[in-house]
Amino acid sequence: MKTEIITVANLSCSGCVNTITKKLTAIIGVEKVEVDLETNHVLVNYNETVSREQITHMLLSIGYPEATEKNGLLTQLKSVSSCLSGKFSS
Numbered sequence: 001m002k003t004e005i006i007t008v009a010n011l012s013c014s015g016c017v018n019t020i021t022k023k024l025t026a027i028i029g030v031e032k033v034e035v036d037l038e039t040n041h042v043l044v045n046y047n048e049t050v051s052r053e054q055i056t057h058m059l060l061s062i063g064y065p066e067a068t069e070k071n072g073l074l075t076q077l078k079s080v081s082s083c084l085s086g087k088f089s090s
Helices: 014-025 052-061 073-089
Strands: 002-007 030-036 041-046
Touching: 002 052, 014 030, 014 041, 014 052, 014 073, 041 052
Parallel strands: none
Antiparallel strands: 002 041, 030 041
8 A cells, every 4th residue: 555645736615525536546456535625735645556646647637736747727727627527416
């Protein structure tokens, strides 16, 4: 079992937390996801069938890039959409 703590951008509320948790736990092999709004950290426990790149790619695709990645307007808009989706699905 591997554990990664990934610092992400655009994290703002419980809707973001819900979306990130839902999308990452849908990846086969991801065992646990915890999101900390105060630190912008996403903790992920996963097995050897999953790569860190799969996790960061999923985060980027829903608008939450690693804090070290480019965070353009399109990515920020994706995060707003993901946030709203998370609010309505909770």
